[in-house]
């Protein structure tokens with residue numbers, strides 16, 4: 001999809017709320033999510049029954065609980081039955097689905113949320129299960145080890161100057177909720193909607209051996225389709241510090257203010273979209289890029305372009 | 312031609328620590344004391360047992376707690392005639408609506424002939440000895456008939 005052209009209806013981020021802590025000791029996923037969902041809805045005076053489409057991003061593998069994403073619906077209340085979906089990915093990719101569903105007449109609002117408590121498991125090992133189940137996952141290459149291969153390839157390329165050393169995988173628990181609305185509905189709900197002018201996501205081959213890990217063709221393609229050129233600020237999802245260098249190059253961000261964060265796994269990307277919307281609402285940026293990634297070594301990348309004025 | 316490979320074994324093992332949550336922790340601690348604590352939804356007033364801290368239908372926290380009696384009514388049941396580890400066949404599993412609760416939960420029914428179990432039968436919880444209790448639902452060994460007259464169909468017809 002070439003972002004701007006394909007959005008028949010203008011969609012804006014109108015509200016958001018988030019929570020992050022190094023390790024949530026006592027509350028379960030639903031208890032962590034409830035106040036955050038309520039806050040995001042409450043800021044624009046909505047209840048779950050006003051929402052046309054609900055979608056979440058999370059991974060049951062982190063919770064070790066089959067259909068954990070269904071249990072999380074306790075945090076929104078699915079009665080009378082709601083129109084709902086889920087992606088086993090970062091919540092940013094759930095937002096992409098919501099933007100597409102909002103192109104349908106009759107659905108004017110969407111709630112997107114993401115949650116994870118990776119502090120309770122072994123996230124580096126758990127993420128190995130994203131890999132090829134027959135030839136790669138049984139070797140248990142941990143997430144940090146794969147990121148280190150990428151950092152080493154960058155050092156060897158000589159293209160990046162100083163490549164930062166690899167810290168331990170960032171582990172935090174948290175959740176984020178984002179409310180979307182279309183056209184006049186968005187203008188009713190807030191004085192400062194952050195309009196999604198373009199959004200696109202691309203994936204690279206699953207086999208790490210066929211990729212050049214020092215570049216991110218999927219980010220370049222998603223950025224082109226979303227219209228990232230000319231942005232004056234960017235909110236990048238950077239699970240490991242060296243990846244910021246690859247993303248800056250892929251998005252051509254020279255001259256733009258860049259804010260990078262990892263965030264909790266499955267949550268960090270959607271948090272970047274919320275942070276970019278906050279930047280637009282606060283007048284810190286005119287045209288903002290929000291980026292989210294999922295998978296090993298920036299395998300999948302989503303780029304959205306936000307502005308304070310509608311098309 | 313060599314034979315095609317039809318099976319590849321790739322064992323996977325991950326360890327998790329489960330967090331019941333704040334509301335479920337209170338419920339589990341009460342079970343150690345031999346009490347069944349339900350939670351009421353402030354919006355639709357439904358009482359959840361076991362409580363999970365939020366009303367599935369309304370999406371709000373269920374903060375109000377109330378102690379249930381430990382007696383209930385059989386809403387539906389199944390007789391299993393194949394033994395399972397720790398259970399000799401035949402055994403009876405039943406969905407029981409505890410008095411005061413608005414959802415049913417599954418328990419075993421013992422101390423009676425499986426053929427006697429029926430919808431509307433009144434049953435009560437049989438607890439593990441106090442010294443052996445842990446914070447989990449296993450503290451209720453099973454339910455047994457109370458001998459009371461069967462409940463009126465109207466009191467459980469929505470749960471069959």
Ligand SMILES: [Zn+2]
Pocket residue numbers: 352353354355356357366367368369370
């Ligand atoms: Zn309720």
